Amino acid sequence: MSNVTLYSISYDLSHAVVFAVGSLAYGSWRAAIDSNAVVTTIAVLVFAVILLAASMLNTIVLIWYERKLLGRFMDRRGAMHVGYAGLLQNFADGLKLFRKHTFAPREADDLGFYFGPTAYMVSSMLIFGILPISSGWNSGALPLSLLLALVIFSFAPLFIFVSAWSSNNKYSLMGGMRSAAQMIAYEVPLLLAVVAVVLVAGSFDLSTIVYEQQNYWFWGPLVVALVVFVAAMLAEMERIPFDLPEAEAELVEGWNTEYGGMLFAFFMLADYLRALVGSILVVLLFLGGWTLPTWVPSAATSFPLAGIFWFMVKTYIVFGLFVWVRASLPRVRTDQLLRVGWNRMIPLALLSVFLAALLVSARCLPVFGCVPSLGG
Amino acid sequence: MSDIWINMGPQHPMTHGLWNLRVRIEGELIRDVDPEVGYLHRGIEKISEDRHYNEVVTLMDRTCYVAGLSWEHLYMLAAEQALHIDPPERAQYLRVLCDEFQRIGSHIMWYAAFVQDIGLMSPFLYGMRDRDLVLDLFQSYTGARMTYEYMRVGGVRNDLPPGFTHQARKVLDWLTDRFHEYDQLCLGSTIFHKRCDNLGVLSGKDAIAYGVTGPMLRSAGVKRDLRKDRPYAVYDRLEFDVAVADGADVTGRYLVRMEELRQSVRILRQVLDWLDHHPGPVLADRVPRWLGAPYAPVGQEGYLLKRRFPTGVGFSSVEEPHGEAQAYVVNQGGEHPYRVKFRSPVYSNVSAARQYLVGYHVADIPPIMGSVDVCVGEVDR
Numbered sequence: 003m004s005n006v007t008l009y010s011i012s013y014d015l016s017h018a019v020v021f022a023v024g025s026l027a028y029g030s031w032r033a034a035i036d037s038n039a040v041v042t043t044i045a046v047l048v049f050a051v052i053l054l055a056a057s058m059l060n061t062i063v064l065i066w067y068e069r070k071l072l073g074r075f076m077d078r079r080g081a082m083h084v085g086y087a088g089l090l091q092n093f094a095d096g097l098k099l100f101r102k103h104t105f106a107p108r109e110a111d112d113l114g115f116y117f118g119p120t121a122y123m124v125s126s127m128l129i130f131g132i133l134p135i136s137s138g139w140n141s142g143a144l145p146l147s148l149l150l151a152l153v154i155f156s157f158a159p160l161f162i163f164v165s166a167w168s169s170n171n172k173y174s175l176m177g178g179m180r181s182a183a184q185m186i187a188y189e190v191p192l193l194l195a196v197v198a199v200v201l202v203a204g205s206f207d208l209s210t211i212v213y214e215q216q217n218y219w220f221w222g223p224l225v226v227a228l229v230v231f232v233a234a235m236l237a238e239m240e241r242i243p244f245d246l247p248e249a250e251a252e253l254v255e256g257w258n259t260e261y262g263g264m265l266f267a268f269f270m271l272a273d274y275l276r277a278l279v280g281s282i283l284v285v286l287l288f289l290g291g292w293t294l295p296t297w298v299p300s301a302a303t304s305f306p307l308a309g310i311f312w313f314m315v316k317t318y319i320v321f322g323l324f325v326w327v328r329a330s331l332p333r334v335r336t337d338q339l340l341r342v343g344w345n346r347m348i349p350l351a352l353l354s355v356f357l358a359a360l361l362v363s364a365r366c367l368p369v370f371g372c373v374p375s376l377g378g
Numbered sequence: 379m380s381d382i383w384i385n386m387g388p389q390h391p392m393t394h395g396l397w398n399l400r401v402r403i404e405g406e407l408i409r410d411v412d413p414e415v416g417y418l419h420r421g422i423e424k425i426s427e428d429r430h431y432n433e434v435v436t437l438m439d440r441t442c443y444v445a446g447l448s449w450e451h452l453y454m455l456a457a458e459q460a461l462h463i464d465p466p467e468r469a470q471y472l473r474v475l476c477d478e479f480q481r482i483g484s485h486i487m488w489y490a491a492f493v494q495d496i497g498l499m500s501p502f503l504y505g506m507r508d509r510d511l512v513l514d515l516f517q518s519y520t521g522a523r524m525t526y527e528y529m530r531v532g533g534v535r536n537d538l539p540p541g542f543t544h545q546a547r548k549v550l551d552w553l554t555d556r557f558h559e560y561d562q563l564c565l566g567s568t569i570f571h572k573r574c575d576n577l578g579v580l581s582g583k584d585a586i587a588y589g590v591t592g593p594m595l596r597s598a599g600v601k602r603d604l605r606k607d608r609p610y611a612v613y614d615r616l617e618f619d620v621a622v623a624d625g626a627d628v629t630g631r632y633l634v635r636m637e638e639l640r641q642s643v644r645i646l647r648q649v650l651d652w653l654d655h656h657p658g659p660v661l662a663d664r665v666p667r668w669l670g671a672p673y674a675p676v677g678q679e680g681y682l683l684k685r686r687f688p689t690g691v692g693f694s695s696v697e698e699p700h701g702e703a704q705a706y707v708v709n710q711g712g713e714h715p716y717r718v719k720f721r722s723p724v725y726s727n728v729s730a731a732r733q734y735l736v737g738y739h740v741a742d743i744p745p746i747m748g749s750v751d752v753c754v755g756e757v758d759r
Contacts, residue, residue, distance in 0.1 A: 076503040172384045242497055332569045333497025335741045336406055
C-alpha cells in the first residue's frame with residue numbers, strides 16, 4: 003500500500019507553507035515559526051478542514067447517489083437537469099434552502115428550537131473526526147474510538163426530542179416521542195452486535211479492528227451480528243422501513259414539521275451524515291475497511307490513496323443496499339417496530355455475542371483460519 | 379400523554395384531498411374520530427339547474443377527477459330517462475368501455491396512493507406509469523386525459539379512432555402482467571400483511587347500516603354489485619364475476635380492487651370484440667337539436683322558451699369505482715334540468731369512519747383511509 007495518506011498530504015502542505023513563511027522571518031522568530039509544533043498544529047487543522055469539506059461533499063454526493071438509485075428502482079431517471087446527470091441538483095437545493103427565511107412558530111421555545119438542529123448536525127459531524135478511513139489515519143487512533151463513535155452517534159435522540167418538543171406542535175411531539183423510543187430500543191442490539199465484533203477483534207480501536215480483518219472479513223463468521231447491526235442501523239438512521247418518526251403519511255414530516263430553510267437543511271444533512279456514518283461503520287466492522295482480499299492483484303491497492311478509494315467504494319455499495327431496502331419495503335408500525343426491537347433483535351444480538359465468544363474460545367475460526375491476535 | 383385532539387387536515391398528506399379528520403388520540407391509540415367534509419363544496423347540483431342538459435357533463439368530469447367518465451355515464455342515464463331518449467346500442471357499448479377503463483384508471487390510482495400511505499415508494503410510480511397508458515387511450519378517443527366531456531344525451535360525442543381496439547388490447551395485455559407484479563410487491567411482503575391484515579374492520583352488517591358501498595362492502599363478503607344486481611347499459615350481456623373478499627379489512631379491500639381490475643380487463647375484451655364487429659351510429663337520431671348547442675341559436679331563443687317538451691323524472695344508479703353512485707334528474711320541460719341530485723358513495727363511506735378507525739393506532743389511519751379511496755371532489759360535490 004502506498005505511503006501517501008491524507009494526513010501526509012496535509013502535513014507536507016503545512017510544512018511547505020510554514021517553511022515559506024519562516025524563510026521571511028529572522029533568527030529566533032524563524033525557529034519559532036518553523037518548529038515542529040507549529041507545523042503539526044497547522045497540519046491537523048488542514049486535515050480537519052479537508053475532512054470537513056470531504057464529509058460534506060460526500061454527503062451531498064450521497065444524496066445524489068440515493069436520488070439516482072431510487073429513480074432507477076422506480077423506473078424513472080431521478081435528478082437530470084442541474085449539471086451533468088443532475089450532479090449539481092443538491093447544490094441548487096441547498097442554495098435554495100440557504101436563501102430561505104427561517105421561521106420559528108410563535109409559541110416555540112426558541113432556545114431548544116434553534117439548539118436542536120444545530121447540535122444534531124454538529125454531533126453527527128463530530129463522528130467523522132474519529133472514523134479512520136485508511137491506514138495511517140492518526141486522528142482516529144484512540145484506544146476506544148469505536149465506543150466514542152457510538153456514544154456520539156447515540157446523542158441524536160436527545161437533540162431530536164429537544165427540537166421536537168420545543169417546536170410546540172403535536173405532530174412534532176409525536177414524531178419526537180417515536181424517535182426517542184425507537185432509537186433507545188435499537189441502541190441495545192446495535193451495541194450488542196458491536197460487542198461481538200469487539201470480542202473477535204480484541205480491541206475497541208477501529209484501526210485495530212480493520213487490521214484484524216487483513217486475513218478474513220468479519221461478515222462471514224459474524225453474520226448474525228451483521229444482520230442485527232444493519233437492521234439496528236436502519237432504525238437508527240430512521241430510514242424506510244423504520245422511518246416512523248417522520249412517517250409523512252400520518253405525521254406530515256414528523257419531528258421536523260415546523261422546520262424550514264437552513265434549519266431543515268441541517269436536519270436533512272445530518273440525516274445523511276448519519277447514513278454515511280452507518281455505512282462506514284458497517285464497512286469498518288464487517289467488510290474489512292480499506293483492505294482488500296489477498297487474492298486481489300496488488301496493482302489494485304498500490305496507487306496513491308487506494309485505501310480511501312476502496313473504502314468509499316465499499317461504503318457506497320453498502321449505502322446502495324440501504325437505498326434498495328428503502329425502495330422495496332413498506333413502513334412498519336411503532337408498536338411492531340418496538341416489539342421486533344425488544345423481542346427479536348436483542349435475543350438475536352445476544353446470540354451473536356454468544357457465537358463470537360464461542361469463536362474466540364475456540365481460538366480458531368473453522369473456515370477462515372486462525373486469528374493472529376487470539377493465537378497467543 | 380393524555381387525550382389530545384389533532385386535526386388531520388384539511389392540508390395533510392393522509393387526506394388525498396381537502397377534508398379534515400379530527401382524531402382524539404391517547405398516546406398512539408385512536409379514541410375517537412370526527413370526519414369533517416365540505417371544504418371542496420362547489421354547488422355542482424345547484425349549478426346544474428342553470429345549465430343545458432349537455433353542459434352538465436363538464437361538471438360531472440369535475441365531480442371526481444379519477445372517475446369522470448363514470449359520473450358522466452351516471453348523469454346521462456338519469457337525464458336520458460327524464461328526457462325519454464334511448465341511446466343507440468353502440469353508444470351503450472362505448473359507455474361501458476369508458477366505465478371499465480375508468481375503473482382501471484381509478485383503481486390503479488388508488489393503488490398508487492395506497493402503497494404510498496403504507497410507505498412503499500416504488501409501486502407508487504409503477505402505478506402512475508401504468509395509469510398513463512389508460513389516460514393515453516382516453517386521450518386518443520375523447521381528446522382529454524382528465525376532463526373528457528365525452529358523453530352526450532342520447533349517446534356519445536364521437537366514435538373510436540381507427541386502430542383503437544388494437545391499441546387497447548395491447549394496453550390490456552400489458553396491464554394484466556403488471557397486476558401480477560402489483561400483487562407480488564404487496565401480498566408478497568410480510569410487512570404488508572403485518573400492516574394491513576385485520577385492520578380497519580367494518581363488518582358487512584355495519585357497512586349496510588351506514589350505507590357503505592363499493593369495494594368496502596364487497597370486502598366484507600357482501601356480494602353486491604349494481605352491474606349484476608341492477609344492470610344498466612349493456613352489462614347484462616357481458617360475462618364477469620363480482621369480486622368479493624371475506625376479511626372486511628384493508629387487505630380485503632385490496633384484494634377486491636385487484637380482482638375488479640382483472641374483471642374489468644375481462645369485460646373490456648368482450649366490449650372491444652363487440653365494437654370491432656358492430657359499426658353503427660353513436661348518437662340517437664331523436665335528440666332535440668338544442669340539446670347539442672351550448673346556447674340557443676341566435677333568433678331561436680323565443681322559440682325554445684315557448685316550445686313544450688315532455689316532462690319526466692330520471693333516476694339512475696351506477697357502480698362507480700368507489701361504490702354506488704346515484705343521480706336524480708327532474709325535467710319540467712325547460713332547457714335546463716329543474717333539479718339534479720347526486721348521491722356520492724364516498725360520502726357514506728367516510729361517514730362511517732368512527733366504525734372502522736377507533737381502537738387502532740395513529741399509524742393505521744393512512745392505510746385505513748387509503749383503503750376507503752376517498753375522492754373529495756365527489757364527497758363535497
